[in-house]
Amino acid sequence: MSKTKLGLELPTDPRWVNLAEMDIEEILTDHAYCEQKAASTCISLVQQFPEREELVEEVAPIVTEEWGHFRQVLAELKKRGMKLGRQRKDEYVGRLMKFQRGGGSREDRLLEKLLTSALIEARSCERFRLLSLHMKEPEMREFYHKFMVSEAGHYKLFIKLAKTYLPEEKVKKRWAEYLEFEAEMLKTIEVRGDRMH
Numbered sequence: 595m596s597k598t599k600l601g602l603e604l605p606t607d608p609r610w611v612n613l614a615e616m617d618i619e620e621i622l623t624d625h626a627y628c629e630q631k632a633a634s635t636c637i638s639l640v641q642q643f644p645e646r647e648e649l650v651e652e653v654a655p656i657v658t659e660e661w662g663h664f665r666q667v668l669a670e671l672k673k674r675g676m677k678l679g680r681q682r683k684d685e686y687v688g689r690l691m692k693f694q695r696g697g698g699s700r701e702d703r704l705l706e707k708l709l710t711s712a713l714i715e716a717r718s719c720e721r722f723r724l725l726s727l728h729m730k731e732p733e734m735r736e737f738y739h740k741f742m743v744s745e746a747g748h749y750k751l752f753i754k755l756a757k758t759y760l761p762e763e764k765v766k767k768r769w770a771e772y773l774e775f776e777a778e779m780l781k782t783i784e785v786r787g788d789r790m791h
Contacts, residue, residue, distance in 0.1 A: 603777035606721055611728045613787025618734075619671065620788035623679040626667040628718065628790050631687070632748075633660035635711055643704055649755055656748060663741065670737065685783055686791035687714060693775050705760050709772050712752035714791070717776070719745035721790060 614621040636657045640650050671678055690713060694706040722742035726735050756765045 603773045607785045619676040624790050627681045629664040633657050708752045708756040715745050715749035
């Protein structure tokens with residue numbers, strides 16, 4: 595299989611959109627919590643690296659944006675007479691967190707956090723694109739197109755910040771390792787329609 599436009603090594607299984615459409619309430623619930631966690635991650639980056647002025651300035655608006663996305667998904671659930679379900683375990687993110695290198699310098703830890711965030715945003719963008727192209731409901735296609743555009747910008751920002759604070763070659767090398775790990779991981783994760791990842 596060829597790389598995606600975002601440089602991901604393995605495209606999403608095409609069956610995923612069909613599975614997601616079978617229970618809109620479930621996929622919207624998972625999507626809502628993904629947006630909430632994205633906002634929390636950005637808050638955490640600011641708290642942990644307040645001395646990185648560019649990071650703080652660039653990441654702070656994303657907190658507002660991601661929380662706004664959470665509210666948009668809540669509104670979509672309400673419009674459909676659906677309820678926000680319970681948060682569920684995210685195996686995809688959990689495995690990425692385990693792949694992060696521990697220890698090292700503050701710069702090394704920052705690199706791991708930025709690349710993990712970049713990869714989550716890139717995969718989210720790829721999946722939003724699939725939903726925007728292939729869902730049967732025109733309204734849902736439009737709904738997910740907006741999210742796709744936003745996530746692409748976030749993915750690029752996290753990579754840019756990594757290159758701002760660390761040598762570009764180091765960033766490229768570690769990013770390639772993340773991409774390879776993620777591709778292998780996806781081969782072993784069950785394709786589920788109630789998960790964004």
